[in-house]
Amino acid sequence: MTVMFQSAIPHEIRRRIFDLTFALYRVTESISRDDVLGRHIRRKASEMFEAVVEYGYSHDPEREMRMIVQKVESLKGYLRIAKEMKNLSADPINFSVLEREYEALGNFLRR
Numbered sequence: 001m002t003v004m005f006q007s008a009i010p011h012e013i014r015r016r017i018f019d020l021t022f023a024l025y026r027v028t029e030s031i032s033r034d035d036v037l038g039r040h041i042r043r044k045a046s047e048m049f050e051a052v053v054e055y056g057y058s059h060d061p062e063r064e065m066r067m068i069v070q071k072v073e074s075l076k077g078y079l080r081i082a083k084e085m086k087n088l089s090a091d092p093i094n095f096s097v098l099e100r101e102y103e104a105l106g107n108f109l110r111r
Contacts, residue, residue: 008056013108020101021049027094028082037082044075065109072106 024045031038048071055064076099083095 008061009052013105014052017049017052017105020098020105021045023101024098027090027098030090037078037085041075041078041082044071044078047071048075069106069109072102072109076102076106 025042028038028041031041033039048068051064051068051071055061055068058064079095079099079102082090083092083099
């Protein structure tokens with residue numbers, strides 16, 4: 001017997017997270033692959049995206065959601081650091097926009 005699961009995160013939100021992750025990759029594309037901060041930012045965004053896609057497949061959805069929100073908060077911290085660094089080739093305003101969008105996402109997921 002095959003069991004089908006349905007994600008509790010609406011399709012529109014999952015799509016928004018995909019678009020946001022894609023935008024983050026475009027912004028950080030100009031950061032050197034050797035730059036530790038750039039790698040951490042991309043890795044955190046990928047982990048959060050992965051957690052959202054996989055959400056709803058465990059027996060503890062509340063714990064899953066807390067972990068997703070924690071990943072959002074962690075990612076926002078990395079974006080704040082990147083915004084303050086003057087030696088990155090990406091425009092600081094882009095990091096501000098990403099941080100604001102992840103803040104809105106985190107607020108939605110907390111509800």
